[in-house]
Structure formats: structure tokens, C-alpha cells
Amino acid sequence: ALITAIAMSLLLENGSQAIFGADYQTVPTIIQIPTLAIGKLKIDGATIITIVLGVIIMVALQLFVTYTKQGKAMRAVSEDKEASILMGINVNSTITLTFAIGSGLAAVASLMYCVSYPQVSPMMGAMLGLKAFVAAVLGGIGSIPGAMVGGLVIGVVESLTKAYIGTITGGVITSAFSDAIVFGILIIVLLVKPSGLMGEPETEKV
Incomplete structure (x- = not known):
């Protein structure tokens, strides 16, 4: 799975360079988040939102993996793929779901990154x-x-x-x-x- 993820990332990165070029591109400001000031301490609003959103996603993902049927299947496949097949788990669909969740979380992370650093490159x-x-x-x-x-x-x-x-x-x-x-x-x-x-x-x- 790790090799597959690396191969796909290389395909997307190099494919993006071939289509859009390798230069940095400016991203329009997605949202304006005010800075929080506590006395002399100033904390960037994007940093606060990133941390809060990260905690929420972490809790949601932990609950999903621990208590849902699909989450338990993901843990089972990661522990023993062959035994999971014998228990009736569709390994291919479970792996696909795992990649889909990972890609979705990466998309959320990239949006929050662009809020703080509005430049992107392949x-x-x-x-x-x-x-x-x-x-x-x-x-x-x-x-x-x-x-x-x-x-x-x-x-x-x-x-x-x-x-x-x-x-x-x-x-x-x-x-x-x-x-x-x-x-x-x-x-x-x-x-x-x-x-x-x-x-x-x-x-x-x-």
C-alpha cells in the first residue's frame, strides 16, 4: 500500500508539472481569519483554526476506526489481510476506502495550508x-x-x-x-x- 501511495504521488506530481508547469502559482485568499490578541501575545487566526480542525478530524477519525464496521474492517486488514478475507471482509473495497479517506484528509490539509501560505506548486x-x-x-x-x-x-x-x-x-x-x-x-x-x-x-x- 505504501509503495502504491508513493507511485501515485509521483504520477500526480509529475503529471501536474507536465500540464500546469513547475512554477509557483498564487492561490486567492480562501477565507480571512482575524488574528487573536491576548495581551502582547498574537496568534494567527489560521493557526488556531488549523489546530481546532485537526483535533476535530482526529477525534472523528478515531471514533470511525474504533466503532464503525468499516473502521474495524480497516484495522483487521492492516493486521492480517489473509485472515480478513476468511472473515468475509472485502479487502479491495476496504483498501479503496482507506485511500479515499486519506486523500480527503490530504485535501483538507492542503486547503488549510493555502490559508497560511497562498502559493502552490506541483x-x-x-x-x-x-x-x-x-x-x-x-x-x-x-x-x-x-x-x-x-x-x-x-x-x-x-x-x-x-x-x-x-x-x-x-x-x-x-x-x-x-x-x-x-x-x-x-x-x-x-x-x-x-x-x-x-x-x-x-x-x-x-
Whole structure:
């Protein structure tokens, strides 16, 4: 499934470049969200909406996967595809539903991204997708709340790197270097706690 997703993303990215070109395109402002001011602290309205929307989607997705028939089928297929077939689960339709939900969530994420950064390009999703994978590994593969916690941790680490370490080094720390730190976190997590912050370690029955 992962290889299929990567192949499809490459097809869409390169196909978009062939059709629309590789230049950045400006996106019209979708919605105007006022900035929230608390004393001297100012928080961008788009950031607040993004966090709130993310929490709502996380809760809804967790409830769907835990309590609905389709959600249980998705978990069963991810655990044991062959056993799921024996239990009467339509594996192909379940996988299709999973891809459809993932694509829908990616569309919502891209809309919120464009609210804060009104420029798009065919390859803009490549690095975002890699960081999303790092967030999922950090939080724990298979844990929906863990993926969100991992994303918040990655975001905070990246912002602190650019703001504080970049200032100390006189701007030597660039965006590319902060990306390297993010992937360094992935390596450390895989070495120290492969199951992630909220993931459960797999047990092998003999």
C-alpha cells in the first residue's frame, strides 16, 4: 500500500508539472481569519483554526476506526489481510476506502495550508508528505492521536530551530538544515523507541 501511495504521488506530481508547469502559482485568499490578541501575545487566526480542525478530524477519525464496521474492517486488514478475507471482509473495497479517506484528509490539509501560505506548486507536497511520515513514526504507527502529537512535536522543533538556533548562528541555520534535524529525529526514534511515543510494541507469539 505504501509503495502504491508513493507511485501515485509521483504520477500526480509529475503529471501536474507536465500540464500546469513547475512554477509557483498564487492561490486567492480562501477565507480571512482575524488574528487573536491576548495581551502582547498574537496568534494567527489560521493557526488556531488549523489546530481546532485537526483535533476535530482526529477525534472523528478515531471514533470511525474504533466503532464503525468499516473502521474495524480497516484495522483487521492492516493486521492480517489473509485472515480478513476468511472473515468475509472485502479487502479491495476496504483498501479503496482507506485511500479515499486519506486523500480527503490530504485535501483538507492542503486547503488549510493555502490559508497560511497562498502559493502552490506541483512538488510542494513531497516534503510535507515526508514530514507527515516522520510525525506518524514519532507518534506511533497505527495511533491516530500519536500522529497528531508527533506532528505538533515536529512543528515545534522545526520552529524553535529556525527561530533560536538560526538567530544564534547569525542565520546560518537554514530551512534545509531544519529539515535535516526533523529527519534526524526520525533516526533517533527508530533507534531508541521504534514503536513511537504512543505506539504499542509488537509482540511475537511463538
